Amino acid sequence: MVLGNYKSVVAARSADKEILKGAQDGGIVTQLFAYALEEGIIDGAIVAGPSDEPWKPEPVVATTKAELLAARGTKYNLSPNVALLKEATRSYGLDKVGIVGTPCQMQAVRKAQLYPIGMRDVPDKIALAIGIFCMENFSYQSIEAIVEDHCNQKLESVTKMDIGKGKFWAYTERGAVSQIPLKITHKYEQPGCHVCLDYVSNLADVSTGSVGAPDGWSTVFVRTAVGDDVWAKAIAAGCFETKDIADVKPGLDLVTKLATEKITKNQKTLDARATFGVGKGLRNPYL
Amino acid sequence: MVEKITVGHVHLSGCTGCLVSFADNYEGLFKILDNYAELVYALTLVDVRHVPEMDVALVEGSVCLQDKSSVDEIKETREKAKVVVALGGCAAYGNITRFARGGQWNQPQMESYVPIGELIDVDLYIPGCAPTPQQIRNVAIMAYLLLKGTDEQKELATAYLKPLMDLAKRGDEACGCDLMYDVINQGLCMGCGTCAAACPVRAITIEYGKPNVDRDLCIKCGACYAQCPRSFFNFDVMNEFEGITELIKGVME
Numbered sequence A: 001m002v003l004g005n006y007k008s009v010v011a012a013r014s015a016d017k018e019i020l021k022g023a024q025d026g027g028i029v030t031q032l033f034a035y036a037l038e039e040g041i042i043d044g045a046i047v048a049g050p051s052d053e054p055w056k057p058e059p060v061v062a063t064t065k066a067e068l069l070a071a072r073g074t075k076y077n078l079s080p081n082v083a084l085l086k087e088a089t090r091s092y093g094l095d096k097v098g099i100v101g102t103p104c105q106m107q108a109v110r111k112a113q114l115y116p117i118g119m120r121d122v123p124d125k126i127a128l129a130i131g132i133f134c135m136e137n138f139s140y141q142s143i144e145a146i147v148e149d150h151c152n153q154k155l156e157s158v159t160k161m162d163i164g165k166g167k168f169w170a171y172t173e174r175g176a177v178s179q180i181p182l183k184i185t186h187k188y189e190q191p192g193c194h195v196c197l198d199y200v201s202n203l204a205d206v207s208t209g210s211v212g213a214p215d216g217w218s219t220v221f222v223r224t225a226v227g228d229d230v231w232a233k234a235i236a237a238g239c240f241e242t243k244d245i246a247d248v249k250p251g252l253d254l255v256t257k258l259a260t261e262k263i264t265k266n267q268k269t270l271d272a273r274a275t276f277g278v279g280k281g282l283r284n285p286y287l
Numbered sequence B: 001m002v003e004k005i006t007v008g009h010v011h012l013s014g015c016t017g018c019l020v021s022f023a024d025n026y027e028g029l030f031k032i033l034d035n036y037a038e039l040v041y042a043l044t045l046v047d048v049r050h051v052p053e054m055d056v057a058l059v060e061g062s063v064c065l066q067d068k069s070s071v072d073e074i075k076e077t078r079e080k081a082k083v084v085v086a087l088g089g090c091a092a093y094g095n096i097t098r099f100a101r102g103g104q105w106n107q108p109q110m111e112s113y114v115p116i117g118e119l120i121d122v123d124l125y126i127p128g129c130a131p132t133p134q135q136i137r138n139v140a141i142m143a144y145l146l147l148k149g150t151d152e153q154k155e156l157a158t159a160y161l162k163p164l165m166d167l168a169k170r171g172d173e174a175c176g177c178d179l180m181y182d183v184i185n186q187g188l189c190m191g192c193g194t195c196a197a198a199c200p201v202r203a204i205t206i207e208y209g210k211p212n213v214d215r216d217l218c219i220k221c222g223a224c225y226a227q228c229p230r231s232f233f234n235f236d237v238m239n240e241f242e243g244i245t246e247l248i249k250g251v252m253e
């Protein structure tokens, strides 16, 4: 289950230059939602939009391409996208909801469908769940500390953040690039991430991340019948350029390696929690 | 068609919202009643005046300690039903009735309301105010598979129902504070926002990625904690979401 169930996997990027400009990687999320919106496959999508504070995401229900574009790019701190899941069907009146999120958020979406305890009339309205790969996440204050204290950049001057090649990168509007080893960021990670057993959004309809694909491209797993259908239609409509994953470097081996590392490390944490105290342990949510 | 399971709706101190939710499955309700479940007891719907023997009792509402007939009825339900389900926040956790203090026209002496778990053992909880039509439907289908299905179906139904049975063992008090105690204080919250979506009274907002509960608003329905992916998450069931969704759809067609 390291990479989850999937029907196909490719390297891809959006064919739309406008989307690619502000996208984190291959613009898969923004492009696929834009296509689904245009085709009526979704009525809107819950994405991590901008807020009043720099780099602090605010979940929004995007019902236009402009709103999708405004939400492009990775914010390495918490965007509680699932908080809008029921609201999207109420105040926004969506019958077909798109949602993007980390693997844990995809887990929340599937739990909401199978155990809709506080999600009246929501289960059938999830039309497209796009998952992003995720090693860990940070609180807003952590990102502030990482960028301002360690990278020595003002948050508001940063135009892009990235994690790759063992480093955390902050790019600024004046062209400066700050990078620090990931080692430094570890202590700032969100504790809840240390019990997380999914790297590549196993439960999404389509999941994507940068790892495995060349710069500017994304690795894309198509996982469910719903995902397969949308993806095939989007390809047929010319939304994406694709490459066989076997032909790109570093390819699936790296994805598998990182996924295995994450799951093994976090499983150890879970095991250690069981005997954290003296004759007492901490909760395991997976039992 | 294999024989149906027998189901009853036992109505204690609740607002009938749980029953309405059950009915809000619309055609689905008829499908359930036609093929899978015989409704053997339900005020206003079934002309039976006394709690009969049944497979599954769906109990709505809390027990008023000053109302002898309520106390008798919950005890009798436990004796006559194989499986007792606390349907909704009041039966499971007391919910809004926790705040009752008597003095209400026309029974001012009635002031103590407790969730059914304070008087009897309960097998399974369906939290929420109101519980959702889809959650009631899923439990009904799984209960049917558990009692009448093939071995494989029994296994699936057992895995599905286990967390809801564990909730019944966990206790009969719940509120937004459980997120604090059992998720955040335990180092498990990852800021997904699900709890805020689940709360029927919007008592939860997400501040800087973590839930903040307005305890004056919380009615103690238990939905937020039960819906949180870090309260329970059974990989066996959730990884099969596509198959199970299809199964439920197929069963309801």
Ligand SMILES: Cc1cc2nc3c(=O)[nH]c(=O)nc-3n(C[C@H](O)[C@H](O)[C@H](O)COP(=O)(O)OP(=O)(O)OC[C@H]3O[C@@H](n4cnc5c(N)ncnc54)[C@H](O)[C@@H]3O)c2cc1C
Residues within 6 Å of the ligand: A022, A023, A024, A025, A026, A027, A028, A029, A030, A031, A047, A048, A049, A057, A071, A072, A073, A074, A075, A076, A077, A078, A079, A081, A100, A101, A102, A132, A133, A134, A135, A136, A137, A138, A208, A209, A210, A211, A218
């Ligand atoms: C915390 C975090 C950790 C990640 N770790 C990895 C990793 O280890 N390896 C890897 O390959 N990829 C990782 N990613 C995914 C990667 O950074 C890109 O998000 C992904 O490749 C999508 O890029 P895109 O160009 O297709 O999407 P874009 O078109 O740029 O769209 C990105 C979408 O993600 C949404 N989004 C942004 N931030 C968040 C957030 N915090 N929570 C929920 N949604 C958000 C945006 O609103 C937007 O809709 C991570 C992402 C996050 C948020």
Ligand code: SF4
Residues within 6 Å of the ligand: A102, A103, A104, A105, A134, A135, A136, A137, A190, A192, A193, A194, A196, A197, A198, B190
């Ligand atoms: S590491 Fe896991 S828990 Fe943390 S944000 Fe990513 S998917 Fe969620």
Ligand code: SF4
Residues within 6 Å of the ligand: A118, B174, B175, B176, B177, B198, B199, B200, B201, B202, B203, B204, B213, B217, B218, B219, B220, B221, B222, B223, B224, B225
């Ligand atoms: S916070 Fe909301 S969902 Fe949670 S128990 Fe209270 S009322 Fe229910």
Ligand code: SF4
Residues within 6 Å of the ligand: B179, B183, B184, B188, B189, B190, B191, B192, B193, B194, B195, B196, B209, B210, B211, B227, B228, B229, B230, B231
């Ligand atoms: S649902 Fe659970 S994990 Fe998600 S934000 Fe609420 S408490 Fe945290």
